Amino acid sequence: MAREITGFSNPLVKRVRSLREKKYRKAEGLFLAEGLRILTEAREEGVLPEMLFHAGATHPLALELIDAIEAAGGDVIVTTPDILSKISGKDNAQALVGVYRDRLTPLAALDRSSADIWIVAQSLRDPGNLGTILRTGDAVGAGGLILIDDCVDPFSVESVRASMGALFTQSITQARWEEFLPWLRGGAGQLIGTSLKATQDYQEPAYQSPSFLLVGNEAQGLPADYEAQCDLLVKMPMRGKADSLNAAVATAVMAYELLNQRRKTS
Amino acid sequence: MAREITGFSNPLVKRVRSLREKKYRKAEGLFLAEGLRILTEAREEGVLPEMLFHAGATHPLALELIDAIEAAGGDVIVTTPDILSKISGKDNAQALVGVYRDRLTPLAALDRSSADIWIVAQSLRDPGNLGTILRTGDAVGAGGLILIDDCVDPFSVESVRASMGALFTQSITQARWEEFLPWLRGGAGQLIGTSLKATQDYQEPAYQSPSFLLVGNEAQGLPADYEAQCDLLVKMPMRGKADSLNAAVATAVMAYELLNQRRKTS
Numbered sequence: 001m002a003r004e005i006t007g008f009s010n011p012l013v014k015r016v017r018s019l020r021e022k023k024y025r026k027a028e029g030l031f032l033a034e035g036l037r038i039l040t041e042a043r044e045e046g047v048l049p050e051m052l053f054h055a056g057a058t059h060p061l062a063l064e065l066i067d068a069i070e071a072a073g074g075d076v077i078v079t080t081p082d083i084l085s086k087i088s089g090k091d092n093a094q095a096l097v098g099v100y101r102d103r104l105t106p107l108a109a110l111d112r113s114s115a116d117i118w119i120v121a122q123s124l125r126d127p128g129n130l131g132t133i134l135r136t137g138d139a140v141g142a143g144g145l146i147l148i149d150d151c152v153d154p155f156s157v158e159s160v161r162a163s164m165g166a167l168f169t170q171s172i173t174q175a176r177w178e179e180f181l182p183w184l185r186g187g188a189g190q191l192i193g194t195s196l197k198a199t200q201d202y203q204e205p206a207y208q209s210p211s212f213l214l215v216g217n218e219a220q221g222l223p224a225d226y227e228a229q230c231d232l233l234v235k236m237p238m239r240g241k242a243d244s245l246n247a248a249v250a251t252a253v254m255a256y257e258l259l260n261q262r263r264k265t266s
Numbered sequence: 267m268a269r270e271i272t273g274f275s276n277p278l279v280k281r282v283r284s285l286r287e288k289k290y291r292k293a294e295g296l297f298l299a300e301g302l303r304i305l306t307e308a309r310e311e312g313v314l315p316e317m318l319f320h321a322g323a324t325h326p327l328a329l330e331l332i333d334a335i336e337a338a339g340g341d342v343i344v345t346t347p348d349i350l351s352k353i354s355g356k357d358n359a360q361a362l363v364g365v366y367r368d369r370l371t372p373l374a375a376l377d378r379s380s381a382d383i384w385i386v387a388q389s390l391r392d393p394g395n396l397g398t399i400l401r402t403g404d405a406v407g408a409g410g411l412i413l414i415d416d417c418v419d420p421f422s423v424e425s426v427r428a429s430m431g432a433l434f435t436q437s438i439t440q441a442r443w444e445e446f447l448p449w450l451r452g453g454a455g456q457l458i459g460t461s462l463k464a465t466q467d468y469q470e471p472a473y474q475s476p477s478f479l480l481v482g483n484e485a486q487g488l489p490a491d492y493e494a495q496c497d498l499l500v501k502m503p504m505r506g507k508a509d510s511l512n513a514a515v516a517t518a519v520m521a522y523e524l525l526n527q528r529r530k531t532s
Binding site: 041136165237260 | 508
């Protein structure tokens, strides 16, 4: 049975709103996702929110989602557009906000043979870039995203929004480099870094599966000792005055090269 | 001679700070760019700010920049880190903020033969995407960015920041579709759209120079009648559950395909 909440000072509203901050997400193991498109994407992956807030949803897909959540024992809360805005932090709140259990996959649980492409990001700082990389990972059929060292929280509102639902289709793993490297070397897999110092063009190598595409921090790129561990260091052509690409863009250009090579050989 | 300003209520500080809003940028024909890297990139392109604010710059490149601005008759203002933060809207302000004359190139002034690739964006809404597309344009040696219909302001602080200096290396043109199309058809040029409805893979065609890569709005994509005007409609492979890429990512994947084809034939 749906509950109704119309008070701004309701403790549940305050608790859910607090999930916009990383420390509360971490403490609760929960995060927020907004909008019918993303919540439907999650449901198609078999992922339902523990709680759903809406302000009188009427879309058939929203009604199906509500039914599914209630059937699974989840909480559906009807509230006001103002409270939805307060929860989401957006002036123009999406008509649905879901509260999800966070979805980290331990390194040891990854099945590297399940995909040809894996994306590994090191100290990524921008939540929009992280979400965009997840979305690209989904598009190229990657297995998931492995976050190395101090990356921005993948469950931030901005990251979830930028992922456009790919947060629910891609596995997400967090690991230190010292954990990742022995795991990687314990099985098949080519570690591919992009570097301005590389001499090999990114279209030259014949990449092997599974490929682990290593992406560095937006400002610093990869640390030299991480580059030294790569099986291949490649560079993309740069015809301009500037010397770099946005991290999510560079990841996508590389990931499509990997996908295109597979398309030609399969 | 450098001036010193230490008061928050100084009219010039207020005026410059107002350039964070589009209506004041438009009224003044000025915009803000921040940080030594971007300002140096601009200087290398021969573009100097009309005013420069700093809080005691010591970097050799900053000192060179200050000399160049003063030699050109520009205004150099020494201020406090707090006022710099107030101007830039960032807690941790970059050590330099420049005030630049906006740099729009009329459609009629574009020399389409000067580059193989031109990027055309229609109703782009996200300033980060716009800046990222400029940065990609620089990387692939594009001639410039043509903004069609109601795009976000390319001179917003967010867009300038995301462009990482490419705002100064790429020409920027604003035009209505009704102006752009006759101009395009008045000379050589292939109009290439990406569309989920396309049947042709983006690696199939042999693209011709100059290529005009048409990118649609983040949420809606291209209007059907714009797609109908394209010489080629292509799609990128999508192996995932979601059905789309971030607009700046899709632009980059296409732009690198165009560049790669030219690299193979030249």
